[in-house]
Amino acid sequence: MSKFLMMGMSLRKDSFNKKLIFNAHNLLSIEKSDHEFELLHFNDYPMPLYDAEIEAKGMPDTVVKLAQKISEADAIILSTPEYNGGMPGPFKNLFDWISRVKPMPWTGKHVLLLGASPGALGAIRGLAHTRVPLQSEGMFVYPDMFGLPKAHEAFDANDLLKDPKTTQKLGELLLKFRDHLKR
């Protein structure tokens, strides 16, 4: 049994990436397996901008709590927006804070990256940029990634993906990643 954490890396309430990770969580949960898939909410872990002086006064509670969860997980699935062709500042800030906890929670974790974007390229440049620091800290970033283009047209009123082919493609990648962990 493996434990998977899942999170959408945008703070906006109606975020496309919150919707995409919600779909991913659904797709994994309906498949029978002895794995555990826990959907976390980015907004539940508010953190200040990283400042070594804040850290010196004591690690913020949200950092300690999330670091503990990450330490106990086997794998992580993140859906991230692309800001300016790169990894979003708030996501990098969370990543940086967690990296200050010892032992480093990220190291050795398997991670699958998804991304939703209103553009035609589907966050593909943001995903490439996001891989770099994750790998630098010893994460096994899964080679395949999933980019959802035109995200503003992709979801129905229940936040479900409209296009069955997109859903199927996402589902296949999720199961491939899940089963990769079994090895």
Added chain:
Amino acid sequence: MSKFLMMGMSLRKDSFNKKLIFNAHNLLSIEKSDHEFELLHFNDYPMPLYDAEIEAKGMPDTVVKLAQKISEADAIILSTPEYNGGMPGPFKNLFDWISRVKPMPWTGKHVLLLGASPGALGAIRGLAHTRVPLQSEGMFVYPDMFGLPKAHEAFDANDLLKDPKTTQKLGELLLKFRDHLKR
């Protein structure tokens, strides 16, 4: 006459990158020229983590103020730490906020990247990672960069670079960049 903004991209009071940009500002200021070199302080522009809902309620004052300054500048010199082999979260967050102002203040600006790090590689991976979103928004990122390794041993009690060769190398790059703007 060109107007240069300069900033160290760390919030820590005794930040190596604040010291490095202070040295860079000194080196440019002592050279006679009709250019203007303004040293800004990252901590004077506190910003929340980017959230489209905050933006919808009105752009934060610090974003508006800094965006205005950037719009009026010809060139920017930034000294950035490397966090986890990449661009720091707080720097990316500032970059993302400013990018939301119309017309986009970053586009068409020339930028020189410096970096200080206690490690042996001198923030070189962080600088490479930082180039990507800056270029994506149409900045002319100067090809040469300056990485200061072992930054914890590099400055004296007055925050000045100890090693004359390092100072000379930094000075030469700064003048090359300054004169590049003249073209």
Added chain:
Amino acid sequence: MSKFLMMGMSLRKDSFNKKLIFNAHNLLSIEKSDHEFELLHFNDYPMPLYDAEIEAKGMPDTVVKLAQKISEADAIILSTPEYNGGMPGPFKNLFDWISRVKPMPWTGKHVLLLGASPGALGAIRGLAHTRVPLQSEGMFVYPDMFGLPKAHEAFDANDLLKDPKTTQKLGELLLKFRDHLKR
């Protein structure tokens, strides 16, 4: 007056990138200007795979000839395929050979990158990967790039771009780059 070199970085006779650079050359040539736009052919500069032992016996003629041309140019426009999400081997090999000539011909040259690909992303990942070594050698890689997706459907029987909007977008970027050189 500036001198521009242009080349498509694929060896295949019917290469999409040869067609794209041919269109770019047309678009620049029909505009009245006192600039010179020379279209070179990749196949006219055959080079062995880089091997320091070959170099030790004498720089290949094609390397010497092309290095001379690059040294005399002010700017370079290259159209490159994407191979495996990155810069093509034959293009990198040419870049590596030319970099061995002293003084380094690439340094200080302005370069605009175009890319054509049969895929939906239009060589965008290949272009990002190509920037890295070019910038490392001191080239001013223009921030904007042009990616042509579905290149197998993009050209007519005379190798001209079919879609007027694509042609216009390409033309605008080319003129922006050309005029950037004037500064």
Added chain:
Amino acid sequence: MSKFLMMGMSLRKDSFNKKLIFNAHNLLSIEKSDHEFELLHFNDYPMPLYDAEIEAKGMPDTVVKLAQKISEADAIILSTPEYNGGMPGPFKNLFDWISRVKPMPWTGKHVLLLGASPGALGAIRGLAHTRVPLQSEGMFVYPDMFGLPKAHEAFDANDLLKDPKTTQKLGELLLKFRDHLKR
């Protein structure tokens, strides 16, 4: 039992990367294990510059032979020079040729990247640039990498690493990678 292929990605006879992979092969071979470590020589697989017209006439024998070996391997250890801050042209050319064989031999293979360079940074930028196309084709590129700086001073007359600490660090990474495959 896993099968590991190992290769130094430089054509030069006295290449630092040939020496580094030779050391890596020694270190793995002296440890008792039921794995197989095969050291291949880049020069045994001469390939033309990739050209779709050559491919159309028939895949070169060296491509077919090496692709077969890669298909049968579980993992690959490569030591690569850095050319101009990036992946060397000849290495990328080999990678591109092999990628044309169906089914794609690279997909799903685990790979560890080493790099030797006479510079102070130890090929670290070249290694980062090399990861990108490998991951794009579905390789599991191990997060940790090994960069050997000042490679021209690193080996003794028998091509062995002089510094015991460097040897130990390399050995530890190799065993970590080897044991990662066991999972």
